[in-house]
Amino acid sequence: LLFEYRPQLPVSRKHHCRISDRNIAPTHQQIREDWFKYLAIPAIMAIKPANRYNMDETGILEGKGSNGLVLGRAETKSVRKKQPGSRAWVSIIECISAEGIPLYPLVIYKGKTVQQQWFPLDLSPYDGWEFTATENGWTTDETAVTWLKRVFLPQTAPSQS
Secondary structure, three states: OHHHHOOOOOEEEEEEOOOOHHHOOOOOHHHHHHHHHHHHOHHHHOOOHHHOEEEEEEEEEOOOOOOEEEEEEOOOOOOOOOOOOOOOEEEEEEEEEOOOOEOOOEEEEEOOOOOHHHOOOOOHHHOOOEEEEEOOOOOOHHHHHHHHHHHHHHHHOOOOO
């Protein structure tokens, strides 16, 4: 409607996406290259890919966070969208083997305990997932040990066959 009303405006439709400011910092090429040199160390190469794992923690903000179309100045490539800062943070510890086999995640909510009302009635899509809560929704030493005991060790134990 705005385009029809004021066609002379120098605006166009832009795609926007939400991104945490801490994820904007660049990763330098030399840092990446130095990291991958470690994979050539004989002690690392002796470990079978099935026994190599990469664990990472990621965080998401609760609430609506979809990308979409907004209006922006025609001279710019993208538009930033302001979001409220009052939403809760949820952390997820995820892990995958060098062969591409993922482990079930550990989801960490902000709170004293995990509440049943946080989940849908049908939990079957989350079979195998683990859930816990911390004061701020971030990983602590205790949740790292919980992840090792309840997620990593049971799913990576050698098979008995």
